[in-house]
Amino acid sequence: MLVMGVVFYLESDLPSEAKFLLEDFRLAVNNAIRAGLQARVTSRNALCKIAYRDFRERHPRMYAQHLVSAFEVAGSVLKNHRKRVRKGVTCRIPYVKRLMMKAENQAYKLDRKSGVIDLPIKAGCHVELRFTVSQYHRKYLDDMSLSLGSLTVLPDRVIVAFRKDAPKPYTPDSVISLDTNERSLDGVFVEGDVAKAVKAEFPDIAIIQQRHHDRRKRLQKKKAHDRRTSRNLCRREGTREHRRVDYRLHQVANSVLKFAEERRSVIVLEDLKGFKSKRSKELNRRLSMWPRRKLHQIIEYKAQWRGIPVVKVDPRNSSRTCPMCGRIQYSRMGAEFVCNCGWRLNRHINASINLLQTAISRGMAGGLWFNPGAFQHDVMMILYEPAMAARSEPNGTSGIVGVT
Numbered sequence: 001m002l003v004m005g006v007v008f009y010l011e012s013d014l015p016s017e018a019k020f021l022l023e024d025f026r027l028a029v030n031n032a033i034r035a036g037l038q039a040r041v042t043s044r045n046a047l048c049k050i051a052y053r054d055f056r057e058r059h060p061r062m063y064a065q066h067l068v069s070a071f072e073v074a075g076s077v078l079k080n081h082r083k084r085v086r087k088g089v090t091c092r093i094p095y096v097k098r099l100m101m102k103a104e105n106q107a108y109k110l111d112r113k114s115g116v117i118d119l120p121i122k123a124g125c126h127v128e129l130r131f132t133v134s135q136y137h138r139k140y141l142d143d144m145s146l147s148l149g150s151l152t153v154l155p156d157r158v159i160v161a162f163r164k165d166a167p168k169p170y171t172p173d174s175v176i177s178l179d180t181n182e183r184s185l186d187g188v189f190v191e192g193d194v195a196k197a198v199k200a201e202f203p204d205i206a207i208i209q210q211r212h213h214d215r216r217k218r219l220q221k222k223k224a225h226d227r228r229t230s231r232n233l234c235r236r237e238g239t240r241e242h243r244r245v246d247y248r249l250h251q252v253a254n255s256v257l258k259f260a261e262e263r264r265s266v267i268v269l270e271d272l273k274g275f276k277s278k279r280s281k282e283l284n285r286r287l288s289m290w291p292r293r294k295l296h297q298i299i300e301y302k303a304q305w306r307g308i309p310v311v312k313v314d315p316r317n318s319s320r321t322c323p324m325c326g327r328i329q330y331s332r333m334g335a336e337f338v339c340n341c342g343w344r345l346n347r348h349i350n351a352s353i354n355l356l357q358t359a360i361s362r363g364m365a366g367g368l369w370f371n372p373g374a375f376q377h378d379v380m381m382i383l384y385e386p387a388m389a390a391r392s393e394p395n396g397t398s399g400i401v402g403v404t
């Protein structure tokens with residue numbers, strides 16, 4: 001089952017009854033966390049057993065379903081906590097600060113025509129939540145093959161989980177292989193006997209990261225005497241950076257997927273799992289690795305949702321191998337890969353050809369074939385460039401639903 005979280009922004013302020021509910025919910029979560037820590041349990045049912053009656057007495061009219069989902073949220077917080085403790089990371093006792101609540105799909109009603117949500121608060125009290133519904137939202141609301149999952153309520157917005165069974169990926173007619181770099185995806189698109197270079201450029205992401213990084217450093221220096229302010233300002237910077245980068249990553253992923261879907265391609269990506277960041281260079285690494293992994297995550301998830309096949313291959317030596325003669329070059333290279341056999345090509349595109357050949361040799365490319373000799377050196381197809389980032393729909397974002 002696949003889940004896509006769709007964000008709806010509230011038309012007006014959250015009704016006060018709902019605000020109280022959020023606060024009650026947070027209280028329930030934090031109480032359950034405390035009870036769970038004491039009793040050393042993390043499952044929803046176990047938490048229910050030990051904390052339900054207590055909380056029921058204190059909030060006799062609260063909707064019982066909400067209580068149960070509070071235990072579920074507490075359970076996932078506890079599980080994360082336990083994981084960190086086991087890893088040996090020192091951490092404080094978990095505590096949910098953010099105002100939020102989660103309602104399971106039986107515990108709210110969404111009118112898919114009007115986009116109005118009916119949320120029960122307690123016995124005899126419901127509130128209606130109204131949202132700005134854009135074309136983007138319509139796509140999910142009108143698609144009746146999607147069922148509704150949980151609802152997450154935040155002070156200014158809600159996230160509705162739409163669910164469906166994973167569609168079976170199509171049999172590919174072509175293949176697009178992409179090498180992931182700090183500022184671009186570079187690759188090769190093969191259809192029949194024709195192979196062309198493709199590129200999706202996102203130089204602005206590295207620029208945004210660098211700018212926010214510098215700004216954070218400056219803030220830390222300036223507010224060195226006031227750690228609390230410094231921390232808050234830095235966190236705000238972090239959130240902003242995250243949003244701006246995320247937005248661009250989604251754009252890049254969307255254009256790659258659109259291209260692949262139209263040509264019924266299988267997408268080949270490098271498996272980034274093997275890369276482990278070293279502590280000493282952690283910051284540098286983080287600057288460059290995080291958005292790449294995130295981009296892959298977005299591409300993979302959206303592809304699964306749309307039934308586009310994606311394969312991931314081991315990138316070892318992909319940037320050093322000559323696809324023509326198979327020789328591995330250990331000397332340093334410039335922007336161009338040059339081999340003694342006469343083969344020369346842009347280093348990144350060369351890497352993507354090697355990824356493709358790995359995929360083919362493992363039988364992962366849907367039986368498609370590729371001959372490096374057929375590569376057209378003079379053609380470049382642009383999948384994405386920053387000029388395409390103009391916002392078309394300000395109200396919609398979608399993403400992977402995770403446990404917060």
Ligand SMILES: [Zn+2]
Pocket residue numbers: 322323324325326327339340341342343
């Ligand atoms: Zn060669």
